[in-house]
Amino acid sequence: MSNSGKYLKIFAFSYLVFLYAPSLLLPIFSFNKSQVIAFPLTGFSFQWFETLLYQDSLHQALKNSLIVAISSCILATILGTLASRATTRYDFKGKQVSLTFILAPLILPEIIVGVSLLIVLIQLGITLNVWSVILGHTLLLTPFSIIIMNSAFNNLDISLEEASMDLGENQFGTFYRVILPLVLPGIIASLLIGFTLSLDEFIIAFFLTGTDTTLPVYIWSQFRFPKKLPTTMALGTILLIVSLILLSLSEYFRRRTSRSNNSILEE
Amino acid sequence: MGGTLNFSIKTETIKGWRLLSVPFIFSLLLLAAPLTMMFLLSFWTQDYLTLDKTFTLNNYIEAATQPVYRLLFTRSLLISLTATFFTVALAFPMAYFISFHCGERKALWLFLITIPFWTSYLIRMFLWKVILGYNGVLNSFLLWLEMITEPVTFLLYNANAVVLALTHGWAPFAILPIFVSLEKIDRSLLEASKDLGDSPIDQFFRIILPLSAPGVIGAALIIFIPTVGDYITPKLVGGTDGLMIANMIQVQFSKANNAPLAAALSMSSLMIVSFISIVFVLFNKKYLRRY
Known part of the structure; x- marks a missing residue:
């Protein structure tokens, strides 16, 4: 047992190196002086981060991405909360089928979702802009929101709701004053994860973006210019740090849902 | 009442x-x-900008008979199946290690595994191009170490590069479901079988593997279905020999201006993927019942 455990440990650490190798290159080469992405390193420099400050098309793309990410994470969280509340609280006909259908974008190849949406928008003669991307992203993010909200609603004690109704609150009051505060950390986690996923999403945005380029579509266009590589690496480093912060926050809130609900039950 | x-x-x-x-x-x-719209469109014809709405199977016939589409379908399936196999094969021992050997530090290991995947998919796939390229990180590193005298070219722009990048990119989607199914295994079953004389190898094949099958099957599907339609990876690291069906769908849709054919290719890949997934699940259901 201990021998096989030793081999497993060696495997686990080498696998971890493989998993980290590409991402570690981002910070290394974004601070490297040379314009060529290759070893040996030539020296430390902030110049690639500086050039990011003077690129107007990048700033426009960032603005579009923020509009898309904020709108679609809010819309998806509303839809996800409704779907999750309906399916965790009530039992009814057609529940499983419709839920599976709403969750389908989670596994469908994105190119199929993107192309089919584009076909409809073109047939209807709708101009592509940030709104078409927002709708596409909302469709994509709703399943993630449902999964997060499911764990928040499943941790909810139904007797709290019944107590509130017995004490004279109506349904709206019960939802607003009892349920909402308890699932709020879940809602925040869903917003943060949705925001991060939307900020990173490329395929749907690539098809539906029209002239309102989002950040990943901008990055894709930069890949063609070898001279701009270090700048793109610097941008990638910033994005990685932003994602790390946002997802750590969402993990913190997601854990708080289960903890706060458990502590109420213990009292 | x-x-x-x-x-x-x-x-x-x-x-x-x-x-x-x-x-x-x-x-x-x-x-x-x-x-539905895409399904309908796949039976129509497009002549530059005008759409002819008479029903025809020509797009599907073209998709099935033209060598280039057959090649792309087969290649997409092969790349995706190979990548799925390697991802799951590497993820299993990792998930097993975390579940059975990490004790208190399980959460830490899961956290460590997910961090690299918080870089955007687009940039991660691009980084593989940076690593494997002619003037890339790996070649320059090997030259620097004087292990090779000139850069090697077989690393980038082929199907293997796509498989490697996908195996990296989808790792957490395999590790997490397999880990969850391993966590669910009742540890007293292992003690009982040990008391009854099973060797660790018996235990693995008679208890751990069959009981973790749902996680393995889930992981395989979660990776196989979306990667068949991956656009980014083949475009960045595949070269011409590594292009896949999604790249052709995009070309037909934009440059070739043949949306109906793009729709037919999309519907065909969706049907092929669903068919393989269903067969895979049915095959494994039978396999599971033996235990």
Whole structure:
């Protein structure tokens, strides 16, 4: 047992190196002086981060991405909360089928979702802009929101709701004053994860973006210019740090849902 | 009594649907309607900008008979299946290590595994191009170490590079479901089988592997279905020998201006993927029942 455990440990650490190798290159080469992405390193420099400050098309793309990410994470969280509340609280006909259908974008190849949406928008003669991307992203993010909200609603004690109704609150009051505060950390986690996923999403945005380029579509266009590589690496480093912060926050809130609900039950 | 029961079922249905209808209608409008539209379009013909709406199977016939599409379908499936196999094969021992050998530090290891995947997919796939390229990180590193005298070219722009990048990119989607299914295994089963004389190898094949099968099957599907339609990876690291069906769908849709053919190719890949997935699940159901 201990021998096989030793081999497993060696495997686990080498696998971890493989998993980290590409991402570690981002910070290394974004601070490297040379314009060529290759070893040996030539020296430390902030110049690639500086050039990011003077690129107007990048700033426009960032603005579009923020509009898309904020709108679609809010819309998806509303839809996800409704779907999750309906399916965790009530039992009814057609529940499983419709839920599976709403969750389908989670596994469908994105190119199929993107192309089919584009076909409809073109047939209807709708101009592509940030709104078409927002709708596409909302469709994509709703399943993630449902999964997060499911764990928040499943941790909810139904007797709290019944107590509130017995004490004279109506349904709206019960939802607003009892349920909402308890699932709020879940809602925040869903917003943060949705925001991060939307900020990173490329395929749907690539098809539906029209002239309102989002950040990943901008990055894709930069890949063609070898001279701009270090700048793109610097941008990638910033994005990685932003994602790390946002997802750590969402993990913190997601854990708080289960903890706060458990502590109420213990009292 | 029966009346109140009926009544409560009725109110549950009303209350449930009142909430679920909004997201459901949204999905109908943005997923079902577009897929139906794409299905219809695949039976039409496009002549530059005008759409001929007479029913025809020509697009599907073209998709099935033209060598280039057959090649792309086969290659997409092969790349995706190979990548799925390697991802799951590497993820299993990792998940096993975390579940059985990490004790208190399980959460830390899971956290360590997910961090690299917080870089955007686009940039991660691009980084593989940076690593494997002619003047890339790996070549320059090996030259620097004087292990090679000139850069090697077989690393980038082929199907193997796509498989490697996918195996890296989808790792957490395999590790996490397999880990969850391993966590669910009742540890007393292992003690019992050990007491009854099973060797560790017996234990692995008779208890751990069959009981973790749902996680393995889930992981395989989660990776196989989306990667068949991956656009980014083959475009960045595949070269011409590593292009896949999604790249052709995009070309037909934009540059070639043949949306109906793009629709037929999309529908065909969706059908092929669904067929393989269903067969895979059925095959494994039978396999599972033996235990």
